[in-house]
Amino acid sequence: MQLIELTSYLITQCEEAKNRFFHMREFDLQPDFFLEVKPHADLIHEQLLLWQRLAKEWRISYQPKYMHNQQIDQVVDAMEQFTVQSFYKETSKKRFLQSVHSVHYTLSTLLRYLQEGEANVQQKEDDF
Template identity: 50%
Template sequence: MSKIEDTKLLLTICDECEQRFYHMRETDHEPDFFEEVKPYADVSHQAIAQWAEEMKVWIQKEKPRYVHEVQVDSLKDSMTQFVVQSFYKATGKKRFILSIRAARYTLQTVLDAMNADRGEDHVNE
């Protein structure tokens, strides 16, 4: 997958986590850790880690103006946490939603920077 597709995948994970969070609260469902939480978290955490490594290489190479490694590290930590938290109704709503919003903002900033780079490349060709 391309860096853009990987970034869009992380946006999809954000959406899934938010939907799951509300669903778990509405249904009062207590998930089975090994049947529900762990399989989803393992796949998501792998995608997040892979994306973070790709972004660090891209940042060092392309030096985008509004994207920095510290943002990538922060997003990685935050998403790794809220992927698991989304399964539990006891998760605090305000902090959870703010974490997702921050992740979406960072991911959109990355997409905008990649699209700007692609536009510049096409101009130079």
């Protein structure tokens, strides 16, 4: 399922953003906006828009109890922000880490719902 793969990809991007943030701070680096930041942010933006559409379609179909459109939208907004912020050492560490943690939690929760849903579908098919 494309949504599972995309959600897993975004979770790894959360970790990469955190690693990049600490790397930039540790080595006191300044990125080139047009060569490094913008291309990466554009790639993530495209993936997030696809993920957002698929996640909302899935949510409408399966109506999970603890996943709402507002959470999906917040993941997109926060991840777009912290992806860019991860390149800059001036970013507030506490705020950055809280944003990454929040997005990671929502993505992990959705991934768990998706995997449990696939297990239930497999189980029902085996019963027939």
